[in-house]
Amino acid sequence: xxxxxxxxxxxxxxxGVGLIGGSAALAIRQVAPQAxxxxxxxxxxxxxxxxxxxxxxxxxxxxxxxxIPAGSLGLVCLPVDRxxxxxxxxxxxxxxxxxxxxxxKAAICSALSDLPGFVGAHPIAGSEQSGFEHADGGLFAGRxxxxxxxxxxxxxxxxxxxxxxxxxxxxxxxxxxxxxxxxARTSHLPHILASVAAGCVTDEELMxxxxxxxxxxxxxxxxDALWSSILLENSSACISAVDAAMQRLSxxxxxxxxxxxxxxRSLWADAANRRRRLxxxxxxxxx
Amino acid sequence: xxxxxxxxxxxxxxxGVGLIGGSAALAIRQVAPQAxxxxxxxxxxxxxxxxxxxxxxxxxxxxxxxxIPAGSLGLVCLPVDRxxxxxxxxxxxxxxxxxxxxxxKAAICSALSDLPGFVGAHPIAGSEQSGFEHADGGLFAGRxxxxxxxxxxxxxxxxxxxxxxxxxxxxxxxxxxxxxxxxARTSHLPHILASVAAGCVTDEELMxxxxxxxxxxxxxxxxDALWSSILLENSSACISAVDAAMQRLSxxxxxxxxxxxxxxRSLWADAANRRRRLxxxxxxxxx
Numbered sequence: 040x041x042x043x044x045x046x047x048x049x050x051x052x053x054x055g056v057g058l059i060g061g062s063a064a065l066a067i068r069q070v071a072p073q074a075x076x077x078x079x080x081x082x083x084x085x086x087x088x089x090x091x092x093x094x095x096x097x098x099x100x101x102x103x104x105x106x107i108p109a110g111s112l113g114l115v116c117l118p119v120d121r122x123x124x125x126x127x128x129x130x131x132x133x134x135x136x137x138x139x140x141x142x143x144k145a146a147i148c149s150a151l152s153d154l155p156g157f158v159g160a161h162p163i164a165g166s167e168q169s170g171f172e173h174a175d176g177g178l179f180a181g182r183x184x185x186x187x188x189x190x191x192x193x194x195x196x197x198x199x200x201x202x203x204x205x206x207x208x209x210x211x212x213x214x215x216x217x218x219x220x221x222x223a224r225t226s227h228l229p230h231i232l233a234s235v236a237a238g239c240v241t242d243e244e245l246m247x248x249x250x251x252x253x254x255x256x257x258x259x260x261x262x263d264a265l266w267s268s269i270l271l272e273n274s275s276a277c278i279s280a281v282d283a284a285m286q287r288l289s290x291x292x293x294x295x296x297x298x299x300x301x302x303x304r305s306l307w308a309d310a311a312n313r314r315r316r317l318x319x320x321x322x323x324x325x326x
Numbered sequence: 327x328x329x330x331x332x333x334x335x336x337x338x339x340x341x342g343v344g345l346i347g348g349s350a351a352l353a354i355r356q357v358a359p360q361a362x363x364x365x366x367x368x369x370x371x372x373x374x375x376x377x378x379x380x381x382x383x384x385x386x387x388x389x390x391x392x393x394i395p396a397g398s399l400g401l402v403c404l405p406v407d408r409x410x411x412x413x414x415x416x417x418x419x420x421x422x423x424x425x426x427x428x429x430x431k432a433a434i435c436s437a438l439s440d441l442p443g444f445v446g447a448h449p450i451a452g453s454e455q456s457g458f459e460h461a462d463g464g465l466f467a468g469r470x471x472x473x474x475x476x477x478x479x480x481x482x483x484x485x486x487x488x489x490x491x492x493x494x495x496x497x498x499x500x501x502x503x504x505x506x507x508x509x510a511r512t513s514h515l516p517h518i519l520a521s522v523a524a525g526c527v528t529d530e531e532l533m534x535x536x537x538x539x540x541x542x543x544x545x546x547x548x549x550d551a552l553w554s555s556i557l558l559e560n561s562s563a564c565i566s567a568v569d570a571a572m573q574r575l576s577x578x579x580x581x582x583x584x585x586x587x588x589x590x591r592s593l594w595a596d597a598a599n600r601r602r603r604l605x606x607x608x609x610x611x612x613x
Binding site: 248266270308 | 451
């Protein structure tokens with residue numbers, strides 16, 4: 040295994056050059072300007088534009104062993120249902136280590152458990168926008184990246200940790216199943232609830248929406264292909280999260296029907312206190 | 327009725343000098359610097375500070391006929407369950423016209439239907455913050471104010487329309503019951519869903535929350551007394567909105583259980599398209 044001594048990366052192959060892949064490329068340009076960045080993508084016109092604007096050094100339409108320098112690090116930024124296949128191809132084509140940016144981890148990590156060079160990751164950073172035109176080199180800085188491997192001493196894991204640190208992320212080791220449960224609560228359920236909120240308003244009513252509606256439903260504007268694949272890839276944890284939400288929603292309903300002010304205040308205060316702790320540095324550092 | 331000829335206001339009495347009342351005072355200072363602003367509030371220390379900082383000209387602890395100049399305009403910015411009583415007192419104490427900023431209208435307008443000087447209003451503007459320290463003179467500019475009176479030619483309604491226009495709001499006439507139905511969908515349900523999303527996450531999971539969670543749950547951090555009174559005041563429209571949300575949530579659940587990709591994509595796309603229309607000027611102007 041090469042790479043354990045390297046202070047940085049010499050060549051990174053990014054499969055999928057959208058918002059996340061493009062932001063990773065920009066961040067690499069900032070922190071490791073000597074690194075060669077190869078993009079893999081299907082849309083020739085867009086990929087060429089990414090080269091022309093300097094985001095990538097080269098691009099290829101598919102993973103080809105003859106074009107990938109041995110010892111490269113692969114970064115797969117494709118929709119979750121295409122990560123496993125592409126990661127396997129990159130490892131076979133000569134990448135020493137492949138990591139990814141998929142927001143659901145158990146299925147991917149399980150499908151690649153025979154390949155120690157694959158280190159599943161989830162950089163928790165993003166936006167409802169898509170395309171490398173919206174890429175932001177600072178997207179990852181100071182944010183958490185979950186790494187789903189427990190053999191942290193393995194050189195592939197060590198190199199992956201260094202890579203995400205290079206992008207100024209704060210890495211946390213966590214089993215893939217636990218990651219998927221946590222993300223179902225912190226991301227996938229909020230997306231479903233934002234979508235439900237947006238879906239309960241007619242066009243006519245929309246003009247009376249204020250800033251609360253705007254913020255609460257912002258993430259409901261994401262792409263349907265992207266989000267249906269994430270939710271299906273994490274369906275069991277999402278079903279359990281939806282059940283928890285339906286339980287709380289029926290507690291709200293009962294309190295409204297029974298005009299129970301105390302119950303309503305306590306339901307509200309419990310969630311409000313939790314939300315306010317999001318800014319609490321005590322909690323952020325106690326993990 | 328005085329006031330129909332006035333281009334602006336000479337004296338405005340603001341009952342409840344929190345975020346909304348304070349922002350109205352600031353906005354009045356900007357557009358009508360000659361207007362006298364009297365505040366009514368219980369907390370002597372805070373009210374005196376509002377006078378000391380120049381937000382108010384005077385303050386009183388309660389509505390007192392001897393202190394209120396005849397012909398004043400009253401603006402009630404109290405929690406919805408205290409608007410009706412205070413509005414009645416202001417009209418009895420000498421205000422010609424009283425309007426309010428309550429976000430639920432049917433109960434208030436019905437309780438005051440014997441007083442033609444009361445013109446129920448809902449300026450759709452706010453923040454999850456509270457207190458006049460967070461007041462913003464631009465809070466209302468360009469936003470919609472719903473006016474719940476159909477006799478628009480009535481001098482009290484005309485004066486109220488001019489007042490909210492003075493604060494640079496775009497006024498819409500709408501029956502109170504219709505307003506409450508619309509706001510249940512565009513505001514109260516999103517608040518409940520934001521609270522549900524925040525309530526389904528443990529403290530330990532909170533550190534893995536990204537910007538999506540942050541935005542979706544922002545409005546869940548509001549005060550429990552404020553929000554339980556709003557939801558209870560609008561309970562029947564809120565129950566119907568919660569039922570619509572539970573229906574959509576169970577459609578999501580079924581699609582996840584049955585691994586129905588097409589259903590999931592169509593549920594998502596329907597809401598996403600609606601959310602994207604929030605920025606569509608065609609819709610904003612077609613009402």
